[in-house]
Amino acid sequence: MAETTNGEATAPRDKADGRVGANDIIICRDVKKWFGDFQALRGITISIKEREVVVIMGPSGSGKSTFIRTLNRLEEHDSGQIIIDGVELNNDLRNLEKIRSEIGMVFQQFNLFPHLTVRRNITLALSHVRHMRKKDSTELAESLLERVGIPEQIDKFPAQLSGGQQQRVAIARALAMQPRIMLFDEPTSALDPEMIKEVLDVMMELAESGMTMIVVTHEMGFAKEAADRFLFFDEGLIVEEGTPEHFFTNPQEERTKLFLSQIL
Amino acid sequence: MTATTPPVAEPLTVRRARLWARENLFGSVPNTLLTIVTAVFLAAAVWGVFRFVFFTAEWEVVDANRRLFFVGRFPSDETWRIWVVLFTVAGLAGLSWGLWSGIGMKLAALGLGGLALVFAFMAEGDVAWSTAAIVALFTGAYAAARWLVRTTGYAGPARNLAVAGWLASFVLATLLLREVNTALWGGLLLTMTLAIVGIVASFPLGVLLAVGRTSTYPVIRLFCVGYIELIRGVPLITLLFTAKFILPLMVERERELSLLGIDVTFPGVEMDDVLRAMAAITIFSSAYLAEIVRGGLQAVPKGQVEAAKALGLGTARILGLIVLPQALRAVIPAIVGQFIALFKDTSLVVIIGLTELLRAGQQVTAQPAFIGKQAEALLFVALIYWVVAFSMSRASQQLERTLGVGER
Numbered sequence: 087m088a089e090t091t092n093g094e095a096t097a098p099r100d101k102a103d104g105r106v107g108a109n110d111i112i113i114c115r116d117v118k119k120w121f122g123d124f125q126a127l128r129g130i131t132i133s134i135k136e137r138e139v140v141v142i143m144g145p146s147g148s149g150k151s152t153f154i155r156t157l158n159r160l161e162e163h164d165s166g167q168i169i170i171d172g173v174e175l176n177n178d179l180r181n182l183e184k185i186r187s188e189i190g191m192v193f194q195q196f197n198l199f200p201h202l203t204v205r206r207n208i209t210l211a212l213s214h215v216r217h218m219r220k221k222d223s224t225e226l227a228e229s230l231l232e233r234v235g236i237p238e239q240i241d242k243f244p245a246q247l248s249g250g251q252q253q254r255v256a257i258a259r260a261l262a263m264q265p266r267i268m269l270f271d272e273p274t275s276a277l278d279p280e281m282i283k284e285v286l287d288v289m290m291e292l293a294e295s296g297m298t299m300i301v302v303t304h305e306m307g308f309a310k311e312a313a314d315r316f317l318f319f320d321e322g323l324i325v326e327e328g329t330p331e332h333f334f335t336n337p338q339e340e341r342t343k344l345f346l347s348q349i350l
Numbered sequence: 351m352t353a354t355t356p357p358v359a360e361p362l363t364v365r366r367a368r369l370w371a372r373e374n375l376f377g378s379v380p381n382t383l384l385t386i387v388t389a390v391f392l393a394a395a396v397w398g399v400f401r402f403v404f405f406t407a408e409w410e411v412v413d414a415n416r417r418l419f420f421v422g423r424f425p426s427d428e429t430w431r432i433w434v435v436l437f438t439v440a441g442l443a444g445l446s447w448g449l450w451s452g453i454g455m456k457l458a459a460l461g462l463g464g465l466a467l468v469f470a471f472m473a474e475g476d477v478a479w480s481t482a483a484i485v486a487l488f489t490g491a492y493a494a495a496r497w498l499v500r501t502t503g504y505a506g507p508a509r510n511l512a513v514a515g516w517l518a519s520f521v522l523a524t525l526l527l528r529e530v531n532t533a534l535w536g537g538l539l540l541t542m543t544l545a546i547v548g549i550v551a552s553f554p555l556g557v558l559l560a561v562g563r564t565s566t567y568p569v570i571r572l573f574c575v576g577y578i579e580l581i582r583g584v585p586l587i588t589l590l591f592t593a594k595f596i597l598p599l600m601v602e603r604e605r606e607l608s609l610l611g612i613d614v615t616f617p618g619v620e621m622d623d624v625l626r627a628m629a630a631i632t633i634f635s636s637a638y639l640a641e642i643v644r645g646g647l648q649a650v651p652k653g654q655v656e657a658a659k660a661l662g663l664g665t666a667r668i669l670g671l672i673v674l675p676q677a678l679r680a681v682i683p684a685i686v687g688q689f690i691a692l693f694k695d696t697s698l699v700v701i702i703g704l705t706e707l708l709r710a711g712q713q714v715t716a717q718p719a720f721i722g723k724q725a726e727a728l729l730f731v732a733l734i735y736w737v738v739a740f741s742m743s744r745a746s747q748q749l750e751r752t753l754g755v756g757e758r
Contacts, residue, residue: 160656179664187662197657201675210671211661256657263661 111136111267111298112157117166119152119322126152127163128322136266139299141309141330144319145345150302153319154269157300158189171266187215190260194272196252198244198259204231205240208259216263223262230258234288250281257288268292270301304349310334318342402725411723412730415714419730422536422705431526432539433480437487438519444488446512448495449505451752457744464737520550532624536705538734540624544706545693548631552692553685555632556639557678561669563644574640581637586698589634593626594702627699635692642684646677679753686746690739707731 112134119127126149134140142150155161156168159175159182168175170185199207205227212223231237234254236247244252253273260268270289274282286308293299293312303309309316309330316333318326318341326339337343375385412419421432465485499505527535527543535543562574581589598621606615621629650673658668678685697708705713711731715724 158660160659183662183664186660189660191657191660193653193657195651195653197651197653199654199657199672199676201679211663214667214671215662259661 109136110134111171112300113167113169115167117153117156117163117168119149119156119161119163126322127156129166130322130324132317132324132327134298134300136298137296138314139293139297139312140301140315140317141313142300142302142317142319143304143309143345148319149322150317150319151271154271154300154302157267157269158186158191160191183215187211187263188266190257190263190265190268192253192256192260192268192270192273194275196244196249196256196276198252198256200244202243203240204242204244204247204255207244207255208262211259212262226262227258230261231255233261233291234258235284248281249277250284253277253281253285254288257285257292261292267298267300270299270303272302272304274303274305306350318345320345403729407726407729408723409726411714411720411726414720415710415717415727418710418714419537419707419734421539422710423534424530424536424539425534428530431530434526435519435523436480436484438522440484440488441491442512442515442519444491445495445508445515448492449499449509449512451748457748532622535624537710538707540699540704541693541696541707542738543624544627544631544696544699545689547628548635548692548696549689551628551632552635552639555636557643557674559636559640560643560647561674563640564647578637578640581634582641586630586634586695587701589630590627590698590702593630594623597621597626597629623702623704627696627702627704631692631696631699634695635688638688638691639685642681642688643677645684646679646681647673649680650676682746682750682753686742686749690742693739693742694735707734 110133114130114132117127117130144150152161156163173181208227209223212218231240234257236251236254274285290312313330317324320341326342376382498508559574562570565571654672658672699706700709708731711727715727
């Protein structure tokens with residue numbers, strides 16, 4: 087078990103225990119979303135508990151990315167209800183910025199800020215959203231880079247790093263805000279094969295440390311090992327949900343079977 | 351002809367030069383012909399200019415009218431105001447250069463050479479002393495800044511101080527120079543004043559317009575689009591005429607209006623011609639800058655904004671910390687190109703009766719002693735324009751290099 091440095095969720099995760107009596111940190115009720123005439127989400131209802139790791143799979147265009155992007159309002163849902171940690175997502179900007187700073191997000195394309203050093207990428211929001219002092223934010227950046235295994239890269243620019251290193255910086259940047267939830271939108275899809283493992287290792291460690299995580303990925307190894315729950319999306323709906331064992335040994339839905347047969 | 355050129359790194363020898371020439375200049379029959387024809391034209395042109403500059407030309411027209419070229423009819427006993435501004439700028443320039451980046455040897459040699467030329471030309475009484483003071487101030491400030499960067503940890507605060515210094519110098523220059531009636535300003539002084547004010551004022555305005563054009567508020571967006579398209583559809587001369595003849599009708603007369611039953615008196619605003627020219631140039635240039643900056647804004651990937659939003663940054667911070675720095679960096683060459691165009695466009699203010707550098711060059715040849723010396727006067731004017739424009743272009747390249755660290 088690696089050490090966590092941000093002072094949260096330091097206890098080792100006990101999967102059985104973590105589920106019982108834990109609060110629902112994310113509640114979605116009948117969430118719908120249209121892009122013009124196209125309906126991307128056709129009524130998503132789900133609750134996710136604290137410390138839970140949820141893996142979302144599904145064919146492309148099934149709405150899985152759109153769904154996790156509605157959770158921090160990068161996409162606005164058109165109807166239904168999303169409640170994060172007791173606060174409903176709506177047009178209230180104050181709520182929004184507070185909720186966003188409590189949800190970390192890691193993107194497929196890393197989206198590091200190319201004009202800033204690794205250090206500044208990590209500390210930017212700390213100084214401008216958390217109003218943390220420079221000394222403290224730098225210390226936090228150093229310890230987070232240590233945690234993701236690249237402390238020596240702190241003064242480089244993103245373009246000077248490999249894809250895997252960039253994605254690890256992106257994870258460190260998200261963790262710096264000490265989020266209660268982490269969203270991963272296909273975090274390894276843009277990486278060369280030899281770099282996927284270094285990113286998955288960091289995510290594994292994070293899952294074991296008790297972080298609430300929602301991960302859109304096609305990495306079966308990671309899913310089997312880390313996930314508490316699987317969601318299978320198709321055409322804007324959750325068509326099947328269950329434990330990893332259920333998913334890999336006994337899928338019920340035809341579409342799930344078909345999808346799994348194609349990617350396994 | 352596909353022979354390979356020798357690598358640049360190898361030492362230059364006569365043999366190498368011959369090899370290069372054979373491959374690149376005389377590779378084939380058409381190539382050889384082209385080389386010969388070009389060489390003949392080039393030689394004729396260079397010889398013509400050389401002969402004119404060093405033998406035919408009589409440079410008294412420039413020498414005798416230095417004052418007109420540089421400051422127009424600016425009163426002699428007020429010239430100290432200009433010198434004080436130049437001293438301030440020299441000190442600040444040395445300081446900034448030292449704080450942000452060192453000067454390369456080539457650039458230093460170029461600058462010293464240029465200064466030596468100026469000195470040879472102007473070395474006379476007070477002017478010589480003042481020029482020497484400028485060099486001393488620049489060098490001293492530069493050395494101090496380098497020392498600060500190398501040996502102490504105060505480069506950051508010093509940079510903030512330098513920026514504040516530049517802002518203060520603007521106020522200082524305004525306070526000093528406005529004491530002299532602008533009708534007496536002329537020559538390079540007027541050209542540079544118009545250009546600098548135009549650049550400094552149109553840059554933020556252009557950025558605002560560009561950002562406004564991407565706004566989600568229809569009123570702001572429509573205003574910005576309307577402004578940009580209207581101004582870009584009109585020649586600068588029209589704007590200058592408007593500023594000269596129509597603006598006074600609108601603002602200079604005191605008028606009383608009844609607004610919602612309350613009587614309001616608008617005091618008339620006196621505008622002199624220089625101020626009008628400044629306004630017209632700023633308005634004109636900001637519309638073009640806005641379109642350049644918009645191009646930069648569009649070049650910033652959407653993921654950048656999303657990542658910043660996901661961190662909880664607000665709209666203003668996303669714009670100021672993430673989007674604008676990347677957008678502006680991407681369009682530095684185009685922005686500087688616009689500034690160079692603006693600098694040269696200041697020559698159009700002659701049509702509202704101002705005697706800027708080009709007009710000064712024409713006026714001196716109206717003196718009975720110098721009739722027929724247009725070529726000398728205009729060549730001198732062209733040289734000054736070129737030196738300034740070329741410096742701007744070099745400065746832009748330096749800026750790109752300085753900011754280019756970590757480019758993806």
